[in-house]
Ligand SMILES: [Fe+2]
């Protein structure tokens with residue numbers, strides 16, 4: 374039996390259940406993975422920017438995508454007390470010769486993600502953020518583990 | 534420095550048959566665009582000599598991105614409806630797809646990722662040029678965007694065996710990935726790209742876009758606007774993770790490029806926020 378691999382694109386949000394694997398590729402964006410360890414249902418939001426400027430696209434921004442993600446999980450019968458989060462991404466250009474805020478997007482994305490998770494009282498169990506590597510992340514809904522592949526190197530985060 | 538790798542790359546670039554090739558008709562069309570005396574009939578005739586390219590061109594010309602809602606049934610019609618420059622862009626997309634749409638192992642890019650990246654960079658660069666009222670640069674930065682990373686297709690094989698050293702040098706010496714490629718292998722993907730374009734006899738301005746896309750500050754003054762626009766489009770697409778590989782964001786965002794392109798902070802953020810829509814557009818012609 375092969376396990377279904379679902380790609381989550383830029384500014385998309387997807388929910389699935391065990392044993393699906395949710396995959397996304399990140400630069401300065403942040404991948405937010407929330408898992409209900411009891412129901413083995415989880416969701417991945419791939420946000421592009423921190424603060425919403427367009428109410429018609431809640432998936433694009435950390436401050437609107439996280440509440441949307443939690444809501445969708447609740448609709449699937451998940452419960453807050455079983456939910457936990459892992460995040461990855463938020464890289465920045467290695468060097469910049471200008472003071473443009475474009476260089477800070479990665480950092481801002483990570484900061485806003487953490488702030489909203491805290492407000493929503495979803496414990497953040499692990500993060501693989503910052504630096505200048507691109508990341509391919511696989512979120513295994515079988516047990517909630519997260520694999521982060523960056524610059525030819527793989528790291529697993531198991532805590533749920 | 535890995536001397537044996539440098540020697541192997543030297544052999545590859547001096548032996549032109551080892552580099553990707555380009556149908557002559559494509560080179561002729563690219564060079565015709567800048568000739569004010571060109572007759573559409575001659576161009577159409579040139580193109581229709583190559584049946585495979587003609588079929589692909591018509592398919593692309595009828596895509597949502599290029600067609601603007603009009604049905605295009607022949608090369609003549611395409612030239613009349615879309616114009617010479619637009620047809621040239623279409624020809625370049627048709628001719629480079631097979632070179633770029635494949636796995637690029639050393640850079641950790643599965644099949645399709647480099648192609649998607651280059652198409653997205655091309656579209657964003659063109660969009661920036663049009664928004665900034667640089668109409669004369671629009672088709673040029675599109676073509677430049679399509680081929681800017683072509684050097685990776687040749688260098689990938691050597692990056693595969695030296696990747697760890699390149700990344701280590703990047704971090705230890707606080708240099709860009711391209712500078713580290715230079716240091717470890719003797720060449721970077723910009724230089725190899727330029728050599729490929731020389732082989733194809735593409736115009737110098739396109740060679741310079743490829744050669745300086747990570748190094749705007751050293752680009753020749755005459756071409757700095759075009760180089761800057763492609764540099765910014767490339768940086769934004771990398772940040773959005775579009776076709777991002779093992780080299781990640783280990784490059785520099787040039788303040789000089791931002792200044793030259795005349796983009797302010799709001800505009801830069803705006804283009805970055807547009808990337809999901811840009812990707813949808815890219816899929817129309819991939
Ligand atoms: Fe590049």
Ligand SMILES: [Fe+2]
Nearest residue numbers: 650681682767
């Ligand atoms: Fe690139």
